Amino acid sequence: MSAEQRLKELGLTQLTASKPAGNYAAAVQTGNLLFLSGKAPQPIDGKPPKGKLGREYSAQDGRALARSACVELIAAIRQQLGSLDRVVQFVELHGSLNTVPEFEAHAEVLDGASDLLAEVFGPAGVHARSVVGVASLRNGVPLTLKAIVEVRQQ
Amino acid sequence: MSAEQRLKELGLTQLTASKPAGNYAAAVQTGNLLFLSGKAPQPIDGKPPKGKLGREYSAQDGRALARSACVELIAAIRQQLGSLDRVVQFVELHGSLNTVPEFEAHAEVLDGASDLLAEVFGPAGVHARSVVGVASLRNGVPLTLKAIVEVRQQ
Amino acid sequence: MSAEQRLKELGLTQLTASKPAGNYAAAVQTGNLLFLSGKAPQPIDGKPPKGKLGREYSAQDGRALARSACVELIAAIRQQLGSLDRVVQFVELHGSLNTVPEFEAHAEVLDGASDLLAEVFGPAGVHARSVVGVASLRNGVPLTLKAIVEVRQQ
Numbered sequence: 001m002s003a004e005q006r007l008k009e010l011g012l013t014q015l016t017a018s019k020p021a022g023n024y025a026a027a028v029q030t031g032n033l034l035f036l037s038g039k040a041p042q043p044i045d046g047k048p049p050k051g052k053l054g055r056e057y058s059a060q061d062g063r064a065l066a067r068s069a070c071v072e073l074i075a076a077i078r079q080q081l082g083s084l085d086r087v088v089q090f091v092e093l094h095g096s097l098n099t100v101p102e103f104e105a106h107a108e109v110l111d112g113a114s115d116l117l118a119e120v121f122g123p124a125g126v127h128a129r130s131v132v133g134v135a136s137l138r139n140g141v142p143l144t145l146k147a148i149v150e151v152r153q154q
Numbered sequence: 155m156s157a158e159q160r161l162k163e164l165g166l167t168q169l170t171a172s173k174p175a176g177n178y179a180a181a182v183q184t185g186n187l188l189f190l191s192g193k194a195p196q197p198i199d200g201k202p203p204k205g206k207l208g209r210e211y212s213a214q215d216g217r218a219l220a221r222s223a224c225v226e227l228i229a230a231i232r233q234q235l236g237s238l239d240r241v242v243q244f245v246e247l248h249g250s251l252n253t254v255p256e257f258e259a260h261a262e263v264l265d266g267a268s269d270l271l272a273e274v275f276g277p278a279g280v281h282a283r284s285v286v287g288v289a290s291l292r293n294g295v296p297l298t299l300k301a302i303v304e305v306r307q308q
Numbered sequence: 309m310s311a312e313q314r315l316k317e318l319g320l321t322q323l324t325a326s327k328p329a330g331n332y333a334a335a336v337q338t339g340n341l342l343f344l345s346g347k348a349p350q351p352i353d354g355k356p357p358k359g360k361l362g363r364e365y366s367a368q369d370g371r372a373l374a375r376s377a378c379v380e381l382i383a384a385i386r387q388q389l390g391s392l393d394r395v396v397q398f399v400e401l402h403g404s405l406n407t408v409p410e411f412e413a414h415a416e417v418l419d420g421a422s423d424l425l426a427e428v429f430g431p432a433g434v435h436a437r438s439v440v441g442v443a444s445l446r447n448g449v450p451l452t453l454k455a456i457v458e459v460r461q462q
Contacts, residue, residue, distance in 0.1 A: 031339070032338070032339065033338065054444075089336065089338060090336075091336050091338050091343055092336065092343045093332070097444075099443055099444045100443070100444070101360075101443050101444055102444065102448075103443075103444045104444065104446060104447050104448050105446075106444070106445065106446035107329040107330040107446045107447075108330070110330055110332075111330045111331050114330055114331040114332050115331055118331060126332065126333050126336070127332055127333065127336055128332065128333055128334070128335055128336045128343040128344060128345045128454075129328070129330065129332035129333075129345050129346070130345060130346030130402075130404075130452065130454045131346065131446065132404045132440075132442040132444075132445060132452070133442055133443045133444030133445060134442055134443055135409075135442075135443045148343070150338040150339075
């Protein structure tokens with residue numbers, strides 16, 4: 001099954017890519033590599049989520065927020081490429097979690113994003129990964145994700 | 155107008171690349187991609203800026219500091235390539251801001267760097283971007299920038 | 309002398325790559341670039357190190373911990389490639405240090421890793437580098453390293 005078909009099965013059909021937060025592009029392609037800008041989770045009831053993991057949000061909340069930011073990444077990839085079926089391999093996923101200094105469940109949180117990539121892209125969704133807990137993020141969002149993806153030419 | 159010409163118009167003619175802070179290179183090229191090491195803002199009155207955004211420095215200060223660190227990046231690119239006109243595309247810019255945990259104006263600060271890239275490189279300066287607020291940086295500098303740039307062979 | 313020979317001289321012969329902490333790969337190759345996932349220092353007396361630089365660990369401790377995490381990176385590269393002699397150039401090393409907000413000795417700490425790369429790979433070990441102090445890391449580890457390496461096809 002193709003990534004576009006899996007997306008439909010997951011009910012993720014109304015993907016609208018959010019706009020960059022400043023003077024930059026959502027993505028830049030060089031050769032076969034597509035570099036994606038950082039993405040925060042989608043708004044809930046029209047409001048962007050705000051708060052820190054380990055204070056406003058639990059690790060379990062974080063999993064859902066990571067999945068949500070990953071949907072944003074996927075929307076950006078789709079907008080850039082026209083179709084997710086042009087993705088050859090997800091190369092790298094980097095997560096920045098807005099945490100209190102004692103937070104330790106980074107791997108659990110990021111799996112919310114990694115699991116979605118596996119569901120949508122199958123083996124092509126398996127990626128190298130890194131995750132850190134940061135002191136602050138723009139507008140107080142609880143996490144951001146960025147990625148590098150290998151794509152085929154049209 | 156070429157990037158070298160724009161640099162002159164901006165009065166940025168005396169670019170001296172600062173030395174790496176440890177046992178590493180200012181930049182490494184692989185294929186057409188140039189990976190730049192992290193750069194802090196330029197010294198002010200001979201002293202490297204020191205302090206946190208949201209405490210010693212405002213967001214407006216941060217904009218100027220981001221522009222200053224971006225000048226450092228540009229100097230490193232120029233030293234590596236001989237001329238900025240070998241830059242095909244600025245691919246990715248990543249900012250690490252030394253902030254208090256409540257800081258939220260990351261996008262405003264980074265635009266200080268992104269705006270300079272647009273001024274110097276035009277469309278070739280449009281980049282993917284990510285920014286985080288970190289707990290600390292070497293020698294207490296207020297921010298660092300790193301980048302990946304696509305270059306043409308000489 | 310080859311990287312494999314230098315590894316032997318350093319007594320680093322029993323390299324066992326640790327497993328990823330979640331649903332991701334230890335490394336992903338795209339073209340000639342190998343992207344490595346984040347690695348923490350090796351266990352000490354069977355236990356993963358835990359604590360912050362500037363509180364539980366000094367800068368000098370940090371140097372040794374960075375060297376240890378770099379051994380983990382090298383083990384992951386070796387497992388992926390079969391032999392370190394397939395490394396053409398170490399491209400980028402990024403360090404995330406789990407620090408108190410006042411920590412400033414990031415460059416000294418990271419040199420623990422950079423020095424090892426120079427010892428093992430010689431000129432091919434010279435890399436672009438960046439390092440930040442983060443608010444938290446998975447399971448409270450004191451630092452993680454990630455890297456991008458240029459490799460030759462088999």
